[in-house]
Amino acid sequence: MAGRPESPLDPSAGPVARSAAELRKLRAEADSPTYRLMARRTGQGASTLSQAAAGERLPTLPVVLAYVRACDGDQAEWAARWREAAADAAAEPRTEDEDAEPPYRGLARFEPDDANVFFGRDELTDRLLNLASSRRFTAVFGPSGSGKSSLLRAGLIPALQAEPSPHLRPAAIRILTPGPRAGEEVAGRKLAGE
Numbered sequence: 001m002a003g004r005p006e007s008p009l010d011p012s013a014g015p016v017a018r019s020a021a022e023l024r025k026l027r028a029e030a031d032s033p034t035y036r037l038m039a040r041r042t043g044q045g046a047s048t049l050s051q052a053a054a055g056e057r058l059p060t061l062p063v064v065l066a067y068v069r070a071c072d073g074d075q076a077e078w079a080a081r082w083r084e085a086a087a088d089a090a091a092e093p094r095t096e097d098e099d100a101e102p103p104y105r106g107l108a109r110f111e112p113d114d115a116n117v118f119f120g121r122d123e124l125t126d127r128l129l130n131l132a133s134s135r136r137f138t139a140v141f142g143p144s145g146s147g148k149s150s151l152l153r154a155g156l157i158p159a160l161q162a163e164p165s166p167h168l169r170p171a172a173i174r175i176l177t178p179g180p181r182a183g184e185e186v187a188g189r190k191l192a193g194e
């Protein structure tokens with residue numbers, strides 16, 4: 001049940017971190033259900049729920065309420081808390097970080113390290129995660145430029161790596177781009193122990 005530990009939060013850092021810390025506490029008090037179980041209890045995606053406590057941005061109210069429901073928390077109390085956090089977050093002055101990289105990748109695809117700026121694919125990522133965890137083979141099809149590579153690299157791979165259950169978390173993840181000799185490429189990588 002022990003998954004990859006969540007990165008530490010500083011609850012005094014602002015409303016987003018405080019809200020994430022409160023959600024984590026609620027989950028811990030509910031005997032730390034896995035995000036997969038919480039997803040099953042609520043119909044919200046597992047990665048959406050885990051993102052809610054990541055402290056990167058304020059989750060939406062429906063996501064917070066689903067999280068709270070999955071941990072047997074008091075909905076009305078948490079809705080009020082969320083409103084307060086949203087008001088505090090809106091009132092915070094914007095910090096102009098000169099070094100902040102814009103999330104726009106141009107024509108390039110999103111890579112696994114871009115997971116924190118990869119938006120709008122939570123639902124697809126969850127569906128893919130479920131398929132990949134329950135089938136021997138899963139394929140993603142779509143027109144060129146529709147975001148397949150980004151979905152796999154910045155959506156699925158980080159979600160697989162963050163999988164809390166050691167039984168479901170893959171021991172190795174390889175990205176192969178099959179050329180004319182795909183079989184040899186796979187065998188070569190296996191031999192090289194990559």
Ligand SMILES: Nc1ncnc2c1ncn2[C@@H]1O[C@H](COP(=O)(O)OP(=O)(O)O)[C@@H](O)[C@H]1O
Nearest residue numbers: 105106107108109119144145146147148149150
């Ligand atoms: N979730 C997203 N939000 C914004 N832009 C995206 C998203 N996913 C992909 N893109 C952009 O769309 C373009 C095509 O993405 P890519 O993953 O290479 O698609 P495919 O592999 O299907 O050809 C790239 O410019 C990429 O940065």
Ligand SMILES: [Mg+2]
Nearest residue numbers: 109148149150
């Ligand atoms: Mg591609």
